[in-house]
Amino acid sequence: MTDVSTESIAVRRLWQGLDLPGLVDVHTHFMPDNVLRKVWAYFDALGGYWPITYRDDEAARVARLREFGVVRYTSLFYPHRPGMAVWLNDWATGFAAAHPDCLHGATLYPEPEARDYVPAAIAAGARVFKAHVQVGGYDPRDPLLDEAWGALADAGVPVVVHCGSGPLPGAHTGPGPFSEVLRRHTRLTAIIAHAGSPEYTAFLDLAERRPNVHLDTTMVFTRFTERRAPFPVDDLPRLKGLADRILLGTDYPNIPYPYLEQLDALVRLDLGDDWLRGVLYGNAARLFDL
Structure with missing residues (x-):
């Protein structure tokens, strides 16, 4: 287990050295305890390949x-079957009320009720949605989601979308299906989780074509991910061109290494202090009007 007090000093030293007021992490996981424990059980079943570094109670994880x-x-x-989304969204409303530093989250699933509960969640104050095409096993182009995507686009509420094919491909992962959603809903603000790993190049292409598409850094560039899904060296300069649309994400607490590793991985890219300031704080602060 990481020595958190030592790690926190190193984390703070990093962002303070950039004259930032702190970090904004757009990809962290808080969910009902029984759901989180099932997530942890999935990783535990991998036989030690993916140990959960921050396996603590909720209060400790927030602290x-x-x-x-x-x-x-x-x-x-994220739901993996019909009927879960409303319950999860209700839980998130209470969590956000109790933790004002959490951006109020919500989710969706292709089901007839989505046309009603997505606008309801937005009206209740949701500021970011999560869509997990891989775990949910659904096609983001499903007509049952069309009104939901439209409501998010109209409200300008960003959605973090796991649509890349990592760590395992699904029937509807990869850049194709979600690109079609964006062609229909051109004003939809999307944050591509894990920078679209492992289809990095294709999702960089998508972000360059569509100004409302952002990429989060979750697990990308870390030594853990570089072993299995390395980021293409030739594409590194393109990250400078998208400097205002790269956002810090970590997957905390469900990561197999210390939180600091994600930050150090970004520093190792050597893309400059201004780039780091945007990724670690400024870009998300602007997107969420913080």
């Missing part, structure tokens, strides 16, 4: 982010 200096974070969660 650690504050100790790191994370001033805003998300409570990303």
Whole structure:
């Protein structure tokens, strides 16, 4: 287990050295305890390949982010079957009310009720949605989601979308299906989780074509991910061109290494202090009007 007090000093030293007020992490996971424990059980079943570094109770996990200096974070969660989304969204409303530094989250699933509960969640104050095409096993082009995507586009509420084919491909992962959603809903603000790993180049292409598309850094560039899904060296300069649309994400607490590793991985890219300032704080602060 990481020595959190030592790690927090190193994390704070990093963002303070950039003259930032803290970090904004757009890809963290808080969810009902029984759901989170099922997520952890999935990783445990991998036989030690993916140990959960921050396996603590909820209060300790929140306190650690504050100790790191994370001033805003998300409570990303996702249904894997019909009928879950409303319950999860209700839970998230209570979590956000109890934790004002959490960006109020919500989710969706292709079901007839989505046309009603997505606008309801937005009206209740949801500021970011999560869509997990891989775990949910659904096609984002499903007509049952059309009104939901439209409501998000109209409201300008960003959605973090796991649509890349990592760590395992699904029937509807990859850049194609969600690109079609964006062709229909041109004003939809999307944050592509894990920078679209492993289809990095294709999702960079998508972000360059569509100004409302952002990429989060979740697990990308870390030594853990570089072993299995390395980021193409030839594409690194393109990250400079998208400097205002790269957002810090970590997957905390469900990561197999210390939180600091994600930050150090971004520093190792050597793309400059201004780029880091945007990724670690400024870009998300602007997107969420913090």
